[in-house]
Amino acid sequence: MENxxxxxxxxxxxxxxxxxxxxxxxxxxARPCPSDSQPAPANNSHxxxxxxxxxxxxxxxxxxxxxxDVVRTASRFQARITAANLSRNSSAVDIKSILQLxxxxxxxxxxxxxxxxxxxxxxxxxxxxxxx
Amino acid sequence: xxxxxxxxxxxxxxxGVRELAAQMAGDEVGISQAGGLPDDAQxxxxxxxxxLSAIEEVWCEDGVLLLMDVGSSVMSAEIALxxxxxxxxxxxxxxxxxxxEGAIVAALHASLGEPLQTVxxxxxxxxxxxxxxxxx
Numbered sequence: 280m281e282n283x284x285x286x287x288x289x290x291x292x293x294x295x296x297x298x299x300x301x302x303x304x305x306x307x308x309a310r311p312c313p314s315d316s317q318p319a320p321a322n323n324s325h326x327x328x329x330x331x332x333x334x335x336x337x338x339x340x341x342x343x344x345x346x347x348d349v350v351r352t353a354s355r356f357q358a359r360i361t362a363a364n365l366s367r368n369s370s371a372v373d374i375k376s377i378l379q380l381x382x383x384x385x386x387x388x389x390x391x392x393x394x395x396x397x398x399x400x401x402x403x404x405x406x407x408x409x410x411x
Numbered sequence: 412x413x414x415x416x417x418x419x420x421x422x423x424x425x426x427g428v429r430e431l432a433a434q435m436a437g438d439e440v441g442i443s444q445a446g447g448l449p450d451d452a453q454x455x456x457x458x459x460x461x462x463l464s465a466i467e468e469v470w471c472e473d474g475v476l477l478l479m480d481v482g483s484s485v486m487s488a489e490i491a492l493x494x495x496x497x498x499x500x501x502x503x504x505x506x507x508x509x510x511x512e513g514a515i516v517a518a519l520h521a522s523l524g525e526p527l528q529t530v531x532x533x534x535x536x537x538x539x540x541x542x543x544x545x546x547x
Contacts, residue, residue: 347435347519354523376533377435377519378512378540 329404330394332365333411341385341411343377349410350377358397360407365390374407413521413530414441414469417514418462418479418488420455422447428478428511432518440521441469457484462491466503474502474527476517478534480510504531512537 335341341349353360353375361371362380366389372379374393385391391411395403415432419425425446432442445465448456457479466475477488485505492500504527506513513534520530 343431343515344434350519351523376536376540377516378537382540382542 327398327400328394328396329400330392331404331408332390332392333408335385335387335389335391335411337411338387340387340389341381341383341391343381345410346377346380349374349380349407352406352410353403355406356395356397356399356403358395358400358403360393360395360400360403362394363392365392412440412471412524413473413527414443414466414471414475415514415517415521416462416465416469416475416477417442417444417446417510418457418465418477418484419444419446419510420457420480420482420484422452424480424510428514431511432514435515436518436522440518441471442518443468457487459487459490459494462488463494466491466495466499470499472502474504476504476506476521476527476531476534478506478508478510478513478517502527504528506531506534508534508537512540 337345360374362374362383363369363371364383364385366386367384369383371392371394372382374380383389383391393404393407395401397403415436417425417428417432419428422444423446425444429442429444433440436442443465445458445462447458447461448454449458449461462477466477469475477492479485479488488505492503492505495503506517508514508517508531516537517530517534520533525533
């Protein structure tokens with residue numbers, strides 16, 4: 280049961296960290312911003328963090344099948360990857376979990392903030408952005 | 412890659428859940444179903460022999476995860492496991508996950524090549540993942 284809980288709740292804390300980074304670095308523009316990536320230090324304790332805002336284009340919103348592709352892609356990366364639905368003001372969920380991903384209840388036009396941290400965070404965000 | 416067995420009192424429900432799971436898994440994961448009673452496809456109930464056949468249909472060395480609906484589905488699945496040779500039985504697992512959510516999650520994670528215990532753990536996490544969280 281520890282697993283169950285760790286899947287659902289612990290991401291709230293780390294989201295706050297992710298959210299602060301882009302906002303503090305850029306005058307209020309939360310758009311995708313590869314330039315705000317910090318140079319990756321070799322030190323594991325300062326792993327690179329990346330974020331991007333994507334807009335749902337599918338008229339049916341983010342559904343099970345498109346969610347499946349997101350989870351499959353996200354699972355290829357070591358990075359911890361979360362998404363928050365900015366249009367619903369939701370907290371961030373772990374997008375390697377299909378059930379958490381569909382909790383975002385993302386409709387067409389909704390904006391999701393993706394945030395990744397870990398050694399391959401940049402590549403993860405790049406790979407995921409086109410899936411929405 | 413593990414196999415999945417969908418157990419339900421209703422043959423239609425088992426087929427529908429299998430269809431949903433198959434869409435999440437793609438073609439690589441073996442998913443079988445055991446729904447309803449053997450003699451009358453319309454009759455609701457679960458049957459250990461039907462479940463046994465379903466396990467054998469998707470059997471693989473990596474293991475088989477069984478997802479049940481409620482009540483006697485679990486008992487019938489237990490009986491089916493008891494009928495298996497020890498060698499196979501210890502690679503089968505009854506999941507505590509809710510049927511629909513569990514099947515979706517298990518199918519997806521099975522297709523990622525995750526081992527039996529891991530797939531079951533993420534499927535059972537559905538128990539603490541409400542549909543309506545984060546909205547409102």
